[in-house]
Every structure is written in C-alpha cells, then in structure tokens.
Amino acid sequence: xxxxxxxxxxxxxxxxxxxxxxxxxxxxxxxxxxxxxxxxxxxxxxxxxxxxxxxxxxxxxxxxxxxxxxxxxxxxxxxxxxxxxxxxxxxxxxxxxxxxxxxxxxxxxxxxxxxxxxxxxxxxxxxxxxxxxxxxxxxxxxxxxxxxxxxxxxxxxxxxxxxxxxxxxxxxxxxxxxxxxxxxxxxxxxxxxxxxxxxxxxxxxxxxxxxxxxxxxxxxxxxxxxxxxxxxxxxxxxxxxxxxxxxxxxxxxxxxxxxxxxxxxxxxxxxxxxxxxxxxxxxxxxxxxxxxxxxxxxxxxxxxxxxxxxxxxxxxxxxxxxxxxxxxxxxxxxxxxxxxxxxxxxxxxxxxxxxxxxxxxxxxxxxxxxxxxxxxxxxxxxxxxxxxxxxxxxxxxxxxxxxx
Amino acid sequence: xxxxxxxxxxxxxxxxxxxxxxxxxxxxxxxxxxxxxxxxxxxxxxxxxxxxxxxxxxxxxxxxxxxxxxxxxxxxxxxxxxxxxxxxxxxxxxxxxxxxxxxxxxxxxxxxxxxxxxxxxxxxxxxxxxxxxxxxxxxxxxxxxxxxxxxxxxxxxxxxxxxxxxxxxxxxxxxxxxxxxxxxxxxxxxxxxxxxxxxxxxxxxxxxxxxxxxxxxxxxxxxxxxxxxxxxxxxxxxxxxxxxxxxxxxxxxxxxxxxxxxxxxxxxxxxxxxxxxxxxxxxxxxxxxxxxxxxxxxxxxxxxxxxxxxxxxxxxxxxxxxxxxxxxxxxxxxxxxxxxxxxxxxxxxxxxxxxxxxxxxxxxxxxxxxxxxxxxxxxxxxxxxxxxxxxxxxxxxxxxxxxxxxxxxxxxxxxxxxxxxxxxxxxxxxxxxxxxxxxxxxxxxxxxxxxxxxxxxxxxxxxxxxxxxxxxxxxxxxxxxxxxxxxxxxxxxxxxxxxxxxxxxxxxxxxxxxxxxxxx
Numbered sequence: 001x002x003x004x005x006x007x008x009x010x011x012x013x014x015x016x017x018x019x020x021x022x023x024x025x026x027x028x029x030x031x032x033x034x035x036x037x038x039x040x041x042x043x044x045x046x047x048x049x050x051x052x053x054x055x056x057x058x059x060x061x062x063x064x065x066x067x068x069x070x071x072x073x074x075x076x077x078x079x080x081x082x083x084x085x086x087x088x089x090x091x092x093x094x095x096x097x098x099x100x101x102x103x104x105x106x107x108x109x110x111x112x113x114x115x116x117x118x119x120x121x122x123x124x125x126x127x128x129x130x131x132x133x134x135x136x137x138x139x140x141x142x143x144x145x146x147x148x149x150x151x152x153x154x155x156x157x158x159x160x161x162x163x164x165x166x167x168x169x170x171x172x173x174x175x176x177x178x179x180x181x182x183x184x185x186x187x188x189x190x191x192x193x194x195x196x197x198x199x200x201x202x203x204x205x206x207x208x209x210x211x212x213x214x215x216x217x218x219x220x221x222x223x224x225x226x227x228x229x230x231x232x233x234x235x236x237x238x239x240x241x242x243x244x245x246x247x248x249x250x251x252x253x254x255x256x257x258x259x260x261x262x263x264x265x266x267x268x269x270x271x272x273x274x275x276x277x278x279x280x281x282x283x284x285x286x287x288x289x290x291x292x293x294x295x296x297x298x299x300x301x302x303x304x305x306x307x308x309x310x311x312x313x314x315x316x317x318x319x320x321x322x323x324x325x326x327x328x329x330x331x332x333x334x335x336x337x338x339x340x341x342x343x344x345x346x347x348x349x350x351x352x353x354x355x356x357x358x359x360x361x362x363x364x365x366x367x368x369x370x371x372x373x374x375x376x377x378x379x380x381x382x383x384x385x386x387x388x389x390x391x392x393x394x395x396x397x398x399x400x401x402x403x404x
Numbered sequence: 405x406x407x408x409x410x411x412x413x414x415x416x417x418x419x420x421x422x423x424x425x426x427x428x429x430x431x432x433x434x435x436x437x438x439x440x441x442x443x444x445x446x447x448x449x450x451x452x453x454x455x456x457x458x459x460x461x462x463x464x465x466x467x468x469x470x471x472x473x474x475x476x477x478x479x480x481x482x483x484x485x486x487x488x489x490x491x492x493x494x495x496x497x498x499x500x501x502x503x504x505x506x507x508x509x510x511x512x513x514x515x516x517x518x519x520x521x522x523x524x525x526x527x528x529x530x531x532x533x534x535x536x537x538x539x540x541x542x543x544x545x546x547x548x549x550x551x552x553x554x555x556x557x558x559x560x561x562x563x564x565x566x567x568x569x570x571x572x573x574x575x576x577x578x579x580x581x582x583x584x585x586x587x588x589x590x591x592x593x594x595x596x597x598x599x600x601x602x603x604x605x606x607x608x609x610x611x612x613x614x615x616x617x618x619x620x621x622x623x624x625x626x627x628x629x630x631x632x633x634x635x636x637x638x639x640x641x642x643x644x645x646x647x648x649x650x651x652x653x654x655x656x657x658x659x660x661x662x663x664x665x666x667x668x669x670x671x672x673x674x675x676x677x678x679x680x681x682x683x684x685x686x687x688x689x690x691x692x693x694x695x696x697x698x699x700x701x702x703x704x705x706x707x708x709x710x711x712x713x714x715x716x717x718x719x720x721x722x723x724x725x726x727x728x729x730x731x732x733x734x735x736x737x738x739x740x741x742x743x744x745x746x747x748x749x750x751x752x753x754x755x756x757x758x759x760x761x762x763x764x765x766x767x768x769x770x771x772x773x774x775x776x777x778x779x780x781x782x783x784x785x786x787x788x789x790x791x792x793x794x795x796x797x798x799x800x801x802x803x804x805x806x807x808x809x810x811x812x813x814x815x816x817x818x819x820x821x822x823x824x825x826x827x828x829x830x831x832x833x834x835x836x837x838x839x840x841x842x843x844x845x846x847x848x849x850x851x852x853x854x855x856x857x858x859x860x861x862x863x864x865x866x867x868x869x870x871x872x873x874x875x876x877x878x879x880x881x882x883x884x885x886x887x888x889x890x891x892x893x894x895x896x897x898x899x900x901x902x903x904x905x906x907x908x909x910x911x912x913x914x915x916x917x918x919x920x921x922x923x924x
Contacts, residue, residue, distance in 0.1 A: 023830065046831045048802050049896030057893075078830030081893040135891060136665045139855055337664035 013095030015160050016087035018075035024132035026076040026084060028091040033069040038062055044076035057081060061088045065098030081105060082171035083131040086164040093159065105171040113233040114178050114202035116261045119143050119399050120302055121331040121347040122340050123180060127152035128161035134168050137177070140337035141344075144178035149192050150185075150207045158188065162195040169199035178202045180238070186214060190221055197225035200233050203261065208269065209239035210246045212256040219257040235259070238304065242266035243273040247288045250295030262302035264333075265292045268309075280308075280316045282323075293328035307333035314342055321346025344400065354397045360390035409905055411919075416794075416842055420916040421905050425510075425534065425554045427572070429908070432915040435845055440770055440913070445571030447614055447637075459588040459626055461641045466500045466619065469640040470577065473615035477507045478533070479576035482613065484606035485515035486581070486593055486742060490652030493581035493619050495522045496644070502531035510554070512573060513537040514564055514605040515808045519652070527552060536573065537564075538798075538808020539907075547906055548804050550922040556805075556907030558798055558920070560813035561605065561741070562767025562774065563910050568608045570770055572914055578609035578616045580633060581647045585620035589638025590631035593760070594743075594753035596622030598648045601722070601743020601752045603632040604762035610637045621647045632760055655745050660702060660725075661695030665826060665855045670699035672876065673783055673824050673853045678707050679874035680867060682781050682820055690719035690815060691783040693744040696824045700783050701725040708734050719766070719779055722748035722758065730757060739775060741766055741811060767814035769912040777817035784812055786823045788839045791881050793846030793861045795823060796839035798909060801832060803840055803901045803923045813912050816848035820867065827854035827888045832896055835885040840901075842918040843909055856884050 018027035082105040092098040123144035126133045137145045153161040182205040183189035237260045254263045271278040296303035305324040308317045325347050364387045367375045375382040397403035411419040414431035463469045483494035509532050518541035526532045534554025547556045567573045582591035583598045593603035616638045623643050677683040691697040720740035724747035738758045751758045766775045786795040800806045825834050852859045859881035902922035911917040
C-alpha cells in the first residue's frame, strides 16, 4: 500500500452482491483515504459495452456525496444505472461518508396520482433488496407493485434496501401500476419513510398494525414529509392486520385517518399469533378475514386479502381468490407474476352479475330521463343502495375490460 | 496465415473474403438472387464384387477402417452431431487419424460441441488444419482468437447439405456414429442404449462421401429396422464399447423457462399467432428446444385446445411438448430434424406419425423446394437484431463465436418468422443499430417479440393489418430500442473488432453473407 494514502477512516464500506448467479446487481467496496483522490477499480460482465459509463457514473455519484479520497472496487453483474448509484451510496454511507447527502438517479415521469378507490385486485411483492425484479415488474400487469422493506429484507440490509427502493421509485417506470412501499414496524418504519416519501410512492403499507395510534404516527410523519418536500399527490395508507389484537381493532384502525384507503390482513403472522396452522382452505382465518371485510366496509375503505404462498398451485390460488371475492375482498397480494392473471380472473365480477348490474343502471338512467323518483326493473322496485352498487360494479367491470 | 486476404463488398454491404481456404467465393447477392448451374457432385462408382457377399462389412477397429479408407494428409473427415455433447465418435475418429500420423485434415462436423475441445490439441499438433462447421465454447474462442490455420466456415444445416451436394465440400471419409446398425451398414438412431432419434444430419455424408464408416455400440443382425442410413452407401462397420454418454445425448426432460419475463415473451408470441389468424386448422409451425420456445409451444397448445384448432404438422427439434401435442391429436404429424429428449426418442421409435426428416427434405435450398418454406410460422432466437430486422445468431456482441447457425437460416423461409428475444440481456440491448455478424437478412424476418412489445417488419403490411385491433402491444422496433437504451443508460459502446477474417458465414445458397473477425 502506498504510504502517502494512509487509511484514516474507522471502517471500509461494502454493499451489494456479486457472483456467477447474481444478475442486475453489483458489489461495491469503498475504503476511505485521506488523500490520493478516487481510485476506482472495475470488473464488469458488461465492461466492453458500459465500462466507461460505469466509471464515469461512479465518479459522479461519489463526488455528489462529497467522497473525495477513496479506494473503490466495483464488481458489476450488469446492474442498471439506478442500482449502481444506490450501491455506491450505501457503501459510502456504511464507510461513514456522505451523511445527509443523496446521489439521486434521473427521474422518470410519474403516472397519474392514485385514486383512493382505484382497482387493487393484485399487488406484486418485490423484495427491496433484489433489483433484478424491478425493471420488468410492471410488464406483467399487476394493479400495483410493492417494494418491500420488511420481511423480505434481512435486518442488516435495511439501510441498503431503503436507498435502493428510493432510487427505484424515482428511476423505474412502473407504467400504470400503483407504486406501493411496505415499511417496517415502527420505529424502524419511520426511517423508511424519511428515505422513500420524498419520491412520492402512491401508497404505504404499514406492517403489523395493532392499534390506531400506530397508523396515526405514520400518517403524521408522511404529512410532514409531504409538506417538507412539496408533494401534492396523495399518499394512501394500507394498514396490515397481522395479529388477534389487530383484528379486534380493525374498525378503529381503518378510520383513524382519511388517508387510509384499504386494510389488509397478513395471515402468516396472524396464524402464528393464534398458534394454529395456516391451510390452503383458510378455515382457521375465516373469522379474521370476515372481521377485516366488515370493518373495512364500515369504514368505507377497501378490504384486501393476504397472499397465496404456493406459487405452483394455480387451482388452489383460483379457489382462494374466488372465495376471497365472495367474502367481500377486492384483491389480494401476489408473490409471483404468474399469479396475476389468475387473481384478476378470480376477482372479476361474474358475467351474470355484470348483466344484471347493466340492466339496473339502464333502468336508473331511464328513470332519471323520465323524471321518475322510483327506479324499477320489471315488476321490482330497486332501492338506491342497489343502484349505487350496480353502478360501482359496472365501473369496475369496465376498468377490468369485462364490460363495454 | 500471413498472406493478404482480399475482401469484396456483398449485397448486404458486408466485407467478405474473396477466397476461403484456397477456394474462390461468391459474395452474397441478395435473397433468391444466385442461380446455381451444373450438376450435383457424386461419390465414385463402386462394385459389389469388392464387398463381402454375406454383407458383413465389420472390421476390427476404427484404425483399421480409416487405414482401409486410405486416409491421408489434407483429407476431409466428417461427423454428425446427433449425439450432441455426449458424442465420443468424432474425437475418437480424429484422434485415431492423428495416431496414424495423418496431418492437415479438414474436420467437417455438422456441428461441434464443448466436449470436443480436444480438437484444439489436434489443431495445435497439426493433425487438423481447420474446421468447417459451427464452433462455440473453447473451439469458438480458438477460432475467433485467430489461432486456427484455415478459415472457419459456418453453414446452416441446409447450407451444409447444399455445399456437399454442389461439390463445394468433398468429404473423403465420413465417420457416422450409429446408435443401432447391422453388419451391412444399415443404421438407425432411434434404438439402442445411445439412442438419439433422427440421424438426418448424417444422410448427406453417407450419400456423397468417398468412404463411409459406421461406428456403433449396438450391433444387430441384418436387417437393422428401420434404417435411416442405407448400408449400400457404407464401406466399413466398426463395433465399439460406447459411442456416447447417454446422459448428454438427450436430456431426460427438456425444461421450459421459469423466468416470468421469458414466459411473457412466449405468451406474446403464441397470442400473436392466434390473434393474427396464423393459428388455424391445418396450419404448421416450428419451434426449437430453448426455454422460450418450449414455453411458446405450451401456451400455443392451450390456445389450440381452447379454440379447437388442429395443426397438420409441426417441425421438430422434437421434445416432450410436441410429443404430447401429437398424442392429444393437436397435430397430425411431427416432422423431426433432431430429437432433444427421451420422450422425443421414444415417440420417434414407436409412433409412425413422428417422422425423421433430413436437411435435404427440410432445408436444402438447392433442391426442388424444401419443407421450411411450407411452414406457416417459426419461432427462433437471436443474439442481436437491428432496426431493419437483420439478425445475428452466431456471435456475441463482442464478436466471439457463440452459436452455430443450425437450421436457423433455413427456417427464415417460413410464412411468418418470429424472433423471440429479451429486449436486453445483462444491460446489453438486443436491438442495435447494426448487428455484429449478419446471419439473417431482415427482409426474411417478420416479427421481433420482446417482453416490452412486439415489432412487426414494415414490409409485412399483411401482418400489421392482421394484428390490428388485437390487445397485443404492437410497437415500432425503433420505439422498443429507444426505451431499452433509456433503461440501460444509453447505447452500449461498440467493441472494436480486428481486421483479420477468421471465419465466414455462408448464406443458404453457398454465397458469403458475412465475415467473423479476429477478436483480441
């Protein structure tokens, strides 16, 4: 080692992954020095094509973080630019550098703001530490993607995942998908919010909610961050009920803030809390699921079901989804893109329901035109709530492409 | 190789050598522009008086057979690749030739595999002068690094038949690995412990070579039924312990991709065939054994069932998926060029509707037609494709040899040629400004299907019209290219290639389509 560039920092920083089976990621190791500038060493499977570009980006990122002197080793496995920035920033921060600074990638145009009652049939979970899944997730057509900072991320990788998810929200075009983030339980979840809210996710899932004040705290913090960052778009909340106590408090949780757009249930933790085995039929959670639906309806928010974890069992998934819809849920989570079309079919209204609803809506419009106060279909009088439900169903069927 | 190599520009704008391995070449003239003349090549006339009346052509070993064939310096020795990476016969033949002390052979396999990397030592020792045939892995690197004495010549399966038939390549000794054979030389690929299904790639060798040796590890008494190779063309039969490693000859089961992105590509391709009206009663298609192709077959099969559609024939590479379609009555026939898995081998051995074909019937451009142009749709891969739909299948973007051409060029004659490719691999865009090595002219490539959308060649207004109104993501190819370049952070740098030709890519008519350049 060159005597003039003595290492002064307390620790080198490392971030990311490399190896034969790693795709779309990179590993960065950064050793701070007290002189000698930036010495960057690059190995990359795309070196011939993007070697220069990666080196230039690395310099730019490190300079924007105020890193002036360091020995940096990059082993790249074909990572996209927003991932490269995230791993460099994480390595720098783990080395104690760049505090309070961000190296933000180029921003894509955000989709339309999310409506409170938009379609939420499917939400595709993407582990917040696995960049290879991000770029094509929207192509599989889920209603939403969830960048997960919670269970799929090892506790030692929370800092890295936060930065990666932040960059992803900023740089990846998720098309018409609602962009959701699942944060950790408080208080770690508050650190998650500080990093990701400035990039305006459409919805935040709050894990393991048991009491309304937990949602309140998240809501307040999001409010502050929105104001501080000048964010106009709504950022909805979806509390996840994952314990017996959470289920008991479902209505209070769903009504604690007007920003709650939906409540959902986490069955792995719920069944663990009850000390029962989770089955594919789900009898053990029938009460909890019914409570969730009832509380959501009473609160005027959507009820969203858990995930179906056997990705190979498409028939089981279809049965689960159909049953879930019959219970009153409006959607569920998916852990593999192949589940999406099955879920969309399961949550679609049946043709006979659509037909009936279309007739009711037509009768309502007919009555409106004629100035009649009472809507009737054949010999039956139709109550206003029935009309309202029919109108909603038709609107949903249209959004799903099931009705003209 | 120090002499200057004269280059000429061909009709595709590519610079190609005027001479290859001492033979003058015709630069590519365009699709269907070259008119061949003359008569076909033929092996010497033989007499039954020189062969045993009892039909027993067995000799003690391969060395004896090669010596009896009069193998000498500079000759051309050929093998087929139906045993794929499990083959033991090709190296056995080449090593035996080296042991005899023969030098400067030209090895003419129908394809080479990584397990045959021993050929490198034989090139270094001087036994082999050069290889004309697909090269990849270690052999591909040896060639692209400029270490081979002669120039590599890459031909399609149909192009190999054409070259032999037209006399461009004269095979002195063909050594044919046979999973089953009789002492007369009749041989079959679908039975025996080393069964590989079809033996079609060896057919030209058996018909046109001066000398033909059949090597088998399953000798049966005359007659070997069925026979794909006729003993009347065979000089000697050699019995050996094993012609190959069964585990590597066919895969136990071929696996379809599990990548959601690749499954999406496969689904888009199948949906395109359905929505564009190509999937209809009596239609035909061909797809390979790659992960995307298998998934495509599986999706198409479900759509055919849903719509009550039946194919007249499907072209293999046969796999479990095609065999199941045959058994379910979704196709009348499988016309099989090579057999990829155990289900395929079992089917071709037992089901008369599963028929072995050869490059002559399927692919040879210098014949009175061939099957390839009668196929309604074909699904192929590619390493690169440009905005004019020209595609590369032989080299990686860095110029190194990656794949053989196989039947790929021949299949471009299908009614609808679809390249099913991811839009980028490891950050490297697949749609480029200019392909590294031109392997297929864009005017024959109709559709490029990626996970980000389907691009239809503007020359195919009929397909554009047919797909109009479907819910498929049909997009201009430039659009997809621009999106991918945005995702990947700009266009990739173009690796600098050398200026010395190390191999040529032939077109199906024997003209020279492009050059593979030395890579540092």
